[in-house]
Amino acid sequence: MKHCLPLFLAAMLFVGATATAKSWAPAGDLIKTPWAAQVDPSNPLPEYPRPRLARTEWQNLNGLWDYTIAPKGAALPVAYEGQILVPFAIESSLSGVQREVGSDNELWYQRQLAIPAAWRGKNIILHFGAVDWRADVFVNGAPVGSHTGGYAPFSFDITRFLNASGSNTLVVRVWDPTDASDNPVGKQVRNPKGIWYTPVTGIWQTVWMEPVPKNHIKDVQTVSDIDAGTLAVTVDTAAPATVEVELVDNNKVVATARGNAGEALTLSLKTPTLWSPENPKLYDLRTRLLSGGKTVDEARSYAAFRKISMKRDASGMVRMQLNGKNYFHFGPLDQGWWPDGLYTAPTDEALLFDIIKTKELGFNMIRKHVKVEPQRWYYHCDREGILVWQDMPSTHSYGLGAKWGRNTLGGGIDTLRTPLSKDNFQKEWGEIMDFCKGHPSVVVWVPFNEAWGQFDTERIAKWTKERDPSRLVNAASGGNMRACGDIVDFHNYPAPKMFPGYTxxxxxxxxxxxxxxxxxxxxxxxxxxxxxxxxVKFTGKDDLTAKYVEYTKMLKDMVAEGYAAAVYTQTTDVEIEANGFYTYDRKVLKMDGPAVRDANRKVIEALAE
Structure with missing residues (x-):
């Protein structure tokens, strides 16, 4: 599918910012990545934001918006105090603002919408990649809808709120209490220090519109069965409909099926090429919504054949398997933070950079740590070929009866959380899973990390597995470990250490x-x-690399003792953490790349068939 996106980019419709873009500049004097200078305020992050369900017509709403900060509960603003570059959080340098908002205030955004004449007669869908935390959306002064949760995409049909002709005004109100709540926030805190980072408030992923027919394709999900040579495709539509799907390989249709929307349609392929990090084979997927024998709506997607499972080996150890073969998962802890954009990479090239460099270092996996990325990041992982362990962003519910049973099987006491807090967690985790599960690169779900807000562990692990039985569940990475899910996960710093596990x-x-x-x-x-x-204090690349290689040799011996996967902290430095392979600005690789790659491959290859 490396070839598919330009088709959609060529057809992109963009309404850019005005000449005021000339006055925009990154705020502050902190370090920046090389890509910061490439940010175009009239057209930031112009790439198609949803490659897993792509249409030809769309309009990018990124750019300079008006903004103001007002006390929580204030009326719709009459005037705005400045401009902010969307989709960069207001605390970031690339927003051009770099201000804190706080839990007592709300952040307001405003911009004008221009609906192309060619879109008349169609429904207009307004999409938000992600907004942290509560977003209330207004069009021409009317409330359109609200969404809570900082990590999942959401959308509204704004057709009935639009003026038939002339300009339309879009307003977004955001409230984000960060860690003054028990909402999922990942590493964000109001007082950054140590392993805790700067808050991220407001719009931090692409905002965009697309025209669709009244009944249209809303989502496409696939589940492969490599043993049977089948791909189950479920097409979600706005209303009941007949749909047709085609599996395409090198522009040749290799399988097709027709049936009802909402039901799994089966595509059969005798000898499909299997997806893996060594051979990330993607098939194109064409989906059509039919009415009276005619195509009413169509979208492009992609799919892969792969299987993630576990099996006990001859020595009695449970091994993770990829496509029916033992496969050691080895990769870095990836925070996904940027010194200039915070949660948001400055450009798509920057977003891809960390993935490419991780593979160049010999890894086959990334643990996406208590953060969710834009869909293009997962698309890049699918296309480049790397396994992803997806964490749920954690909460900061400390003290509520919780006790961390560190690296103790059956130890620790889970957090006491309110029913509303539990519901919020489960709602957002479900949205994140639904968002990510269409990506073959995602192979492990991680609902909890180190007992941070961990609750009802057995129930959440069971719920996660039932929601998606095609992947493994790592119920509590380094947290309060229970005999549930598929994995028991220990943390130890700095050297690797062997711990006993459930058999x-x-x-x-x-x-x-x-x-x-x-x-x-x-x-x-x-x-x-x-x-x-x-x-240990390191003087430079040589002694740092030597210690890293020493640790990989220790880890290699532990593979024979039972480890099925390992995660090294971390991809890059983040804020005052200086423990990355790369500096925070991505300008320097701090270790010897070939030596790291050779050491990593030896660990992965230690798990023989």
């Missing part, structure tokens, strides 16, 4: 390493207490 679960080392080398000129806070795990 019926895969045993993994979910975090280790964190070796730090602060490099002057590449630090978020040059005078801050830049840190990493362990007491």
């Amino acid at each position: 019926n679960l895969a045993l993994v080392l979910g975090e280790y390493g964190g070796l730090a080398l602060p490099l002057p000129g590449h630090l978020w806070k040059p005078d801050g207490k830049n840190w990493g795990y362990g007491k």
Whole structure:
């Protein structure tokens, strides 16, 4: 599917910002990535935002919007105090603002919408990639809808709110209490320090519109069965309909099926090419909604044949398998933060950079740590070929009866959380799973990390598995470990360490390493207490690499003892953490790349068939 996106990019309709873009500039004087200089305020992040369900007509709403910060509960603003570059959070440099909002205030956005004449007679869908945390949307002063949760996409049909001719006004109100709540927030805190980072408030992914027929395709999900050579395709539509799907390989239709929307349609292929990090084969998928024998709506997608499973080997150890073969998962803890854009990569090239460099270092997996990425990130993982462990962004519900039973099987006490808090968590986790599960690269769900807001562990693990039985569930990475899910996951810093596991679960080392080398000129806070795990102080690339290789040799021996996967902390430095392979600005690889790659491949290859 490497070839598919230009078709849609060529047809993109864009309404850019006005000449005021000339006055925009990144705010602050903190370090920036090389891509910050490539951000075009009249056309930021112009790529098609939803490659897993693509149409030819769309309009990108990124660019300069009006903004103001007002006390919580204030009326619709009459005037705005400045401009902000969407989709960068207001606390970020690339927003051009770099201001805090706080839980006592709300952030208001405004811009004008121009609906192309060619879209008349169609329904207009307004899409938000992600807004942190509560978003209330208004068109021409009328409330359109609301959404809570900072990580999942949402959309509204705004057709009936639009003026038949002339300009339309879009307003978005955002309230984000960050860690002054028990909402999922990941690593965000109001007082950043240590492993906790700057808050991210408001719109932080692409905003866009598309025209669709009244009854239209809303989603396409696929589940492959490589043993049977089948692909189950479920097409979700706005109303009951007949749909047709075609599986395409190199522009040749290799399988087709027709049936009812909402039901799984089966595509059969005798000898499908299987997807793996070594051969990330993607098939194109064409979907049509039919009425009276005619195509009413159509969309392009893609799919892959792959299987993730577990099996006990001859030595009695439970091994993770890919496509029916033992496969050791090894990759970095990936926070997905940027010094200039915070949650948002400056450009699509930047978003791809971390994935490419992770593969170049010899890894076959990424653990996306307590954050969710834009869909293009998962598309890049699908296309480039790397396994993804997807974390649920954690909450900061400390003290509510919780006790962390660190690396203790059956130890610890889960958090006491209110029914509303539990409902919010489960709602957002379900939305995130639905958003990610169409991507073959995503192979493991991780609902909890290190007992941060962990609750009802057995129930959540069971619910997660029932919602998606095609993937493995790592119920509590380094948290309060229970005999549930598919994996038992230990954390140990800085050196890898072997722990006893449940005999019926895969045993993994979910975090280790964190070796730090602060490099002057590449630090978020040059005078801050830049840190990493362990007491060893490194002088440069050579001794840092030597210690990393030493740890991989230890880890390799532990593979024979039972480890099925491992995660090294981390891809890049983040704020005052100086423990990345790369500096926070992505300008320097702090270790010897070929030596790291060779060491990593030896660990992965230690798990022989």
